[in-house]
Amino acid sequence: MAAAEVLTAAWEEWGLRALVLLSLTVQVTLHxxxxxxxxxxxxxxxxxxxxxxxxxxxxxxxxxxxLSVASRSPERELTALWAPFLLLHLGGQDKMTAYAIEDNQLWLRHLQTLVVQVAAAAYVVYGSSAIVGARRLPLLLAATVTMSAVGVVKYGERVWALRRAGTSPTGNYSSDIGKRRFNLAVPDSFISRLDPAETYLLHAHLLLDMAKDRFKGPLPRLYLCGPGSQETQLHGEEELYKVAELQLSLLHDVFYTKAEATHTWCGLCARVLSSLATAAAFVLFNALLLGAHRRKLEGYSRGDVAVTYVLFVGAVVLEAASLVRAVLSSWTCALLVKHGSEGSAVCNSLAPAAVYLRRLVRAAEWRWWRCWSRSMGQLGLVQLCVRSRASRYSRVARWMGVEDWWNTMAYSGPSVPVSPDVRKLLLKSLKARPWDREQFESRGLYGRELGLDWVAESKLEARILVWHVATELYLYWFNKDQLPLPLPAAGAGVADLVEVAQSLSSYMLFLLASRPHMLPPDASRNDYLVVCYALTTHERYSTADDLLSSLQRFADALWANNSAPEYELRCKNTNRRGYKVLRGGCSLAAFLIHHQHQEDSSSSSSSSPAGGTGTLEMICRVWAQMLCCVADECSANSHAKQLSGGGEFLTVVALVAKFMRSKRLSWHLHIESQ
Incomplete structure (x- = not known):
């Protein structure tokens, strides 16, 4: 009983202080x-x-x-000064206004909260005699009013940022890029002095309206600008890809930070004034502590005075950091360049100074290496089924009804970096004409004799599963029978092609299993779940090699007699839907292996040093085209949603495709379609 009383007394004295310090700690953590x-x-x-x-x-x-209750106590009236700091905390940090994309849609709720909490803070301050009452201290009143104004401005800035990120622009939507503004007035002398990272980042800003038009628009007015000289313009799809990567980071700023609200002339002025006001309020409080009014503070709790001082220090540090970040931001530099291209002499003179300051702290390199995760998630169907079947944790998850969630989370492979080979393949696929039915038929991938005619006409999820099974089986055979052989000099890139095919296949299955929201709206995970159930429940195996050998044996039987194979999978009569997908994948794998045999025979008969890489290149090309199709059909909201979690490779591909579809921008970027 005595312990409970001690805890109650301690909470009454320190509970409110601990919560106020917790609020400050949370803000520092988010920062x-x-x-x-x-x-x-x-x-x-x-x-x-x-x-x-x-x-x-x-x-x-x-x-x-x-605080509305605690601040009424005579010895705790100083706590009323904490109310403006809580408004400041509700305003959030410049680098994070929303956690998820859906938070931006709730800006009206935050506006209502702003009105209510400002009224509550005013009530707290008005009820304190130490601030506005008979015993008021002029310095304390000035500091409170100043911090209250800063808190209201910061919270209002957050609501405005949420509104800008959560609402679509209105106006006369025109899809013709020729009717939209494209300014080539950026001084070449300015761009020529930039280092490469700063140059790409500036181009990303100058062309950002194209990205916003894809993921937030359509915009009624597109403002694009760039240098007029060919020497300082972007050249080719490789440089465009680098710009698109940086635009992922800028789009994250658009949807999840105060960047667009802060980096305007009004926003920058508010940032400077709020920092100066916070520093002035801190000076006033120090004058109160050290000046003639110090004795009047002796009647208040030392703990409250100490907490108030900590709140002031935290506010000054965070505001100073926000001001420095705003001044050194690439958004500020781009703002000066854009207005300078319109003829502002002041902006033209300030832009080089901003770039010089950024170069001192290497801000462009920092942004370049941290613009997005630069990786692709991986998930292999065979490995997932083998590991989940042998794991006792999966049995517990099955008993709890969360087996699918657990298996997807626990058995997804580690993400792999986006290799230069993958990047080049995707850029080549975006430039080239997509394969139509004639192209598939010419390569034997649409033959009714193989039973594959339904694959090309099926939904995306079935095509992903069929091609993933076929790729797994083909690479299993290729690694076992082909790679151990000595490769000719010209075939040294075979291992790279194997890596590309494996990574793209596993990435597409990862999207289907873990991030189905990144697929077209009509895509479903049902086929994936059915196939996993068929492999984990009906087939017999203990290792990945056992399962792959069984599937390859079935593929060989289908190639020998497609209508009545000698060897069948056990799930034929118990899981017809999963069997259909597995049969399609094995049939396709058998064709790919046979195609590789023919290619090797023709290469050896013609003494060609190139080796047999045509089948591997065909597999990589199919996966690249499928990925480009998915990136284009993925909804804008899904792309924006994934920006909060490190970004997605699909989003980069969608951005590059958006630029390449514009004939004027392709000409400006010196990109020639194939």
Whole structure:
């Protein structure tokens, strides 16, 4: 009983102080971690950031409500000064206004909360005699009013940023890029002095309206600008790809930060004034502590005075960091360049100074290496089925009804970097004409004699599964029978092709299993679940080699007699839907292996040193075209949603495709279609 009384007394004295300091700690945590989520795809990071984001507003609102009671106590009237700081905390950090894309749609709710919490803070301050009452201290009143104004401005800035990110622009939508503004007035002398990273970043800003038109638009007015000289323009799809990567980071700023609200003339002025006002309020509070009014503060709790001082220090540090970040931001530099291209002499003179400051801290390199995760998630169907079947944790998950979630999370392979070979293949596929039915028929991939005619006409999820099974079997055979043989000099890139085919196949299955929202709206995971159930429940195997050998034996039987194979899978009569997909994948794998045999025979008969890489190149090309199709059909909301978790390779491909479809921009970027 005595312990309970001690805890109650301690909470009454320190509970409110601890919660106020917790609110400040949460803001510092968000300030630090918000930068990582743009380029780190980690479940642990997402959990910590989500917890801090949810706790930030809840803690501030809870403490602000309790201050209306606690500040009435004569010895705790100083706590009324905490109310403006809580408004400041509710305004959030510049680097994180929304956790998920759906938060931007709730800007009206935040506007209502702004009105209510400002009224609550005003009530708290008005009820304190130490601030506005008979015993008021002029310096304390000035500091409170100043911080209250800063808090209201910061919270209003957050609501405005949410509104800009959550609403589509209105106007006369025109899809003809020729009717939209394209300005070539950026000074060549300015761009020629930039280092490569700063040059790509500036181009990403100058062409950002194209990206916003794809993921946020359509925009009623597109403002694009660039240099007029060919020497300083972008050249080729490789440089365009680098710009698209940087635009992922800028789009993250558009949807999840205050960047667009802050980096305007009004926003920059508000940032400077709020920083100066916070510093002035801190000076006033120090004058109160050290000046003639110090004795009047002796009647208040030392703990409250110390907490107030910590709140001031935290506010000054965070505001100073925000001001420095705004001044050194590439958004500010791009703002000066854009206005300078319109004829502003002041902006033309300030832009080189901004670039010089950014070069001192290597800001462009920092943004370049942290623009997005630059990786692709991986998931192999065979490995997932083998590991989940042997794992006791999967049995527990099955008993709890979360087997699918557990298997997808636990048995997804580690993400792999986007290799230069994958990038070149995707850029080549975007430039080339997509394969139609005639192209597939000419390569034997649409033959009714193989029973594959339904694959090309089926839904996307079935095509992904069939081609994934076929790729797994083909690479299993190829690695076992082909790679151990000595390769000719011209065939040294075979291992690279194998890696590309494996990574793209596993990436597409990863999207289907883990991120189906990144696929077209009509895509479904049902076929994937059915195939997993067929392999884990009906087939007999203990290792991945056992399962692959069984599937390859079935593929050989189908090639020998497609209508009545000698060897059948056990799931034929118990899981017809899964059997159909597996049969299609094995039939396709048998054709690919036979095609490889023919290619090897023709290469050896003609003494060609190139080896047999045509089949591998065909597989890579099919996966690349499928990925480009998915990137183009993925909804804008899904692309924007994934920006909060490190970005997605699909989004880069969608951006590059958007630029390449514009004839004027393709000409400006010196890209020739094939």
């Amino acid at each position: 630090i971690l918000a930068e990582f989520r743009r380029h780190v795809d980690s479940g642990a990071l997402r959990a910590v950031v989500w917890s801090a984001y949810m706790a930030a507003d809840a803690t501030a609102v809870y403490v602000l409500g309790h």
